[in-house]
Amino acid sequence: MKFVKFGAVTLVTLVIVAGIAIPTSLQPTSLFQFPVIPGLEEKARNIFFHVPTAWTTVVAFLVSMYYGIQYLRKRDIEYDIRSVSSASLGFLFCFLATVTGSVWAKFNWGSFWNWDPRETSIFVLLLIYGAYFALRSSLEVEETRAKLSAVYSIIAGLTVPFFIFVLPRMMGGLHPGSKGDPQGSGPVVSFTMSGNMLFIFFMSLLGFNLLYVWMLNVRVRLAKIEYQQSSEQA
Amino acid sequence: MTMMSFSTSTYALVEKDIRSEVRTRYAFNALLMFVVTAVSTILFALRSDNPSTALLSGMYWVVVFFTAMSGLSRIFVSEEERGTVLVLQLIASPTVIYFGKLLFNSALTLVLTTAVTILYVLFFPGFVINSYEILFLTVLLGSLGFAASATIIAAIIAKAGARGTLYPVLSLPVLIPLLITVMNATARALAGEPLVNALGELQVLLGYLLVMVGGSYLLFDYVWKD
Amino acid sequence: MQEFFQQNQMYVVLIVVLMIWAGILAYLWRIDRKVEKIENQMKKG
Numbered sequence: 001m002k003f004v005k006f007g008a009v010t011l012v013t014l015v016i017v018a019g020i021a022i023p024t025s026l027q028p029t030s031l032f033q034f035p036v037i038p039g040l041e042e043k044a045r046n047i048f049f050h051v052p053t054a055w056t057t058v059v060a061f062l063v064s065m066y067y068g069i070q071y072l073r074k075r076d077i078e079y080d081i082r083s084v085s086s087a088s089l090g091f092l093f094c095f096l097a098t099v100t101g102s103v104w105a106k107f108n109w110g111s112f113w114n115w116d117p118r119e120t121s122i123f124v125l126l127l128i129y130g131a132y133f134a135l136r137s138s139l140e141v142e143e144t145r146a147k148l149s150a151v152y153s154i155i156a157g158l159t160v161p162f163f164i165f166v167l168p169r170m171m172g173g174l175h176p177g178s179k180g181d182p183q184g185s186g187p188v189v190s191f192t193m194s195g196n197m198l199f200i201f202f203m204s205l206l207g208f209n210l211l212y213v214w215m216l217n218v219r220v221r222l223a224k225i226e227y228q229q230s231s232e233q234a
Numbered sequence: 235m236t237m238m239s240f241s242t243s244t245y246a247l248v249e250k251d252i253r254s255e256v257r258t259r260y261a262f263n264a265l266l267m268f269v270v271t272a273v274s275t276i277l278f279a280l281r282s283d284n285p286s287t288a289l290l291s292g293m294y295w296v297v298v299f300f301t302a303m304s305g306l307s308r309i310f311v312s313e314e315e316r317g318t319v320l321v322l323q324l325i326a327s328p329t330v331i332y333f334g335k336l337l338f339n340s341a342l343t344l345v346l347t348t349a350v351t352i353l354y355v356l357f358f359p360g361f362v363i364n365s366y367e368i369l370f371l372t373v374l375l376g377s378l379g380f381a382a383s384a385t386i387i388a389a390i391i392a393k394a395g396a397r398g399t400l401y402p403v404l405s406l407p408v409l410i411p412l413l414i415t416v417m418n419a420t421a422r423a424l425a426g427e428p429l430v431n432a433l434g435e436l437q438v439l440l441g442y443l444l445v446m447v448g449g450s451y452l453l454f455d456y457v458w459k460d
Numbered sequence: 461m462q463e464f465f466q467q468n469q470m471y472v473v474l475i476v477v478l479m480i481w482a483g484i485l486a487y488l489w490r491i492d493r494k495v496e497k498i499e500n501q502m503k504k505g
Contacts, residue, residue: 005492009485016481020474042470072456120414127407134403138394144460148390151453155386155408158449159442162411166438215488221495225502 004213011207018200019048034197046104048200052208054097054122058160060090060212061125065157068150080146081227083153084136085219089212091129098122121163128156243326247334251309252341265305265346272297273353290354290361291420295413297350298380302343303402306384309335310392323459332385332454336447339388340381347377364426372423372432375439376416382443383408386450389457412442 024034024042034044067083070076101122102112113119135152139145255261276293285293313319322331351373354361363369387405391397419435 012481013478016477017474020470020477023470120410124407124410127410131404131407134400135390135394138400144393147456148393151457152387152390152404154453155383155390155446155449158445159408159411162438162442166411166415214492218488218492218495221499222491225495225498228502 001214001217004210004217008207008210008214011203012211015048015200015204015207019045019204022196022200032196034194043104043108044197046100048204050097050100050104051201052204053093053100055205056208056212057090057093057097057122057125059209060086060093060216061128061153061157061160063216064090065153068153071146071150075143077142077146077227078224080142080150081223082216082220083146083150085223086216087129087132087153089215089219091126091133093212094122094126094129098126117163124163125160128153131156240330243330244334244337247326247330248337251334251338255338261305261308261342262345265301265342266349268301268304269297269346269349269353272300273350273357277357284360285358287360287424288421290358291424292417294350294354294361294420295376295417298343298347298376299406299409299413300402301346301350302380302384303405305346306339306342306381307388307391307397307401309338309385310388311397314392328455328458329451331458332389332451335389336381336385336450339385340378343377343381343384344374347373361424363423365423365429365432367429368419368427368432369423371436372416372419372439375436375443376412376419379412379416379439379443379446380409382446382450383412386446386454386457389454393457408446412439415439415442 022032022034024044064083064086067079067086071079071083098119101119105114105116105119106112132149132153136145136149139148276297313322326334351369355363384405387401387408391400391404394400415435415438419432419439422432422435
């Protein structure tokens with residue numbers, strides 16, 4: 001765990017410094033220069049922060065689904081605790097991803113929202129999280145709540161591949177700007193990045209994931225304590 | 235459970251629901267009235283404006299969505315309200331219950347979409363069906379897909395409180411892939427494109443239907459049994 | 461110092477982001493420690 005915390009802090013700090021401080025130049029010559037990407041220029045730096053955030057929210061959702069499935073199989077409330085915790089983190093990251101994406105879109109493509117397939121999918125994920133919590137708050141019995149929210153997250157999870165594989169084909173023509181084409185998994189954009197940019201990008205992905213793991217760890221510990229205290233009082 | 239008894243039980247269940255439906259005509263009337271209300275409201279809001287085909291195809295499914303949301307949860311909620319849940323759990327396996335309810339909801343949705351289609355053709359001059367094959371397949375697969383998702387979500391919320399508002403909230407995210415595809419396909423039908431153009435969308439609809447039914451079938455056990 | 465920041469506005473962004481990041485880290489560290497304290501208490505009691 002110490003490794004995770006240490007790793008998260010160093011990596012993200014590194015990425016912040018490198019992502020912002022490394023200058024762009026038309027003919028990058030050294031490791032410490034980024035190429036200028038036409039259409040994006042300085043705004044390309046957003047990719048180090050916005051994309052890993054979106055990636056993390058998907059990871060959080062999958063983790064939440066995984067723990068949901070584990071609950072259905074083993075009926076241990078601890079799995080449900082982990083499932084909700086991951087979902088709340090996922091919701092936070094999803095919200096951040098949507099907002100940062102929207103801000104980036106405004107400065108890059110002119111408007112805050114376009115119903116571009118990627119934008120739509122992150123928004124749907126936001127709706128799924130919202131529905132998940134709405135469902136949970138309407139159920140008081142602990143086992144029913146755990147059971148039904150697990151089922152719902154699985155059902156909702158079933159539709160996610162549609163967004164990754166289907167929407168790009170359906171609305172392929174809509175990609176504004178230079179977001180590249182959506183081959184491969186949804187949230188990961190793959191446009192041409194130079195070697196050092198790719199490196200920073202992957203460091204960022206890793207750093208954000210580690211950060212998520214740390215946050216999940218703290219969240220779960222806190223939730224377990226709250227749970228124990230409430231069952232002691234009951 | 236043999237194949238024979240499985241389908242007999244399922245049909246028996248559907249029959250029971252249809253019989254009670256015919257007796258009270260509750261869902262049927264409510265749905266039809268909702269469709270009429272929705273379409274009237276739109277007509278009123280538009281006054282004499284003629285919406286484009288893109289808008290019409292979108293609005294068509296918006297009406298279907300909200301009507302479905304107002305009516306399709308009844309199949310499980312009514313069982314909860316009438317206290318017949320335990321009886322059902324005793325006399326039939328979850329699979330039978332699921333498919334029975336699914337078939338009933340599918341029938342209801344098909345009736346609903348037929349009604350919406352008729353009303354739209356009658357009252358929106360822009361809604362000219364230039365490609366019957368596309369529209370027919372789209373509406374058929376779309377309705378079944380709708381019913382599939384709506385049924386499992388209905389089963390989930392039947393156990394929760396605040397069912398009325400929770401139902402659309404839970405259903406929408408799950409239905410969005412269906413809605414997007416079906417709206418696109420309907421627009422093609424109105425534009426009179428050849429059937430081949432819509433094959434992509436139709437495949438998606440079929441895929442969605444299979445995935446939803448398959449997933450629901452596997453998960454229904456957990457929802458239904460305590 | 462002011463001129464440096466006016467010429468290289470990117471570094472302003474850097475400072476801002478670093479401050480936000482430091483804030484988040486501080487918060488995370490704080491709750492981590494709090495939870496650890498409670499956990500130890502519960503183990504003893």
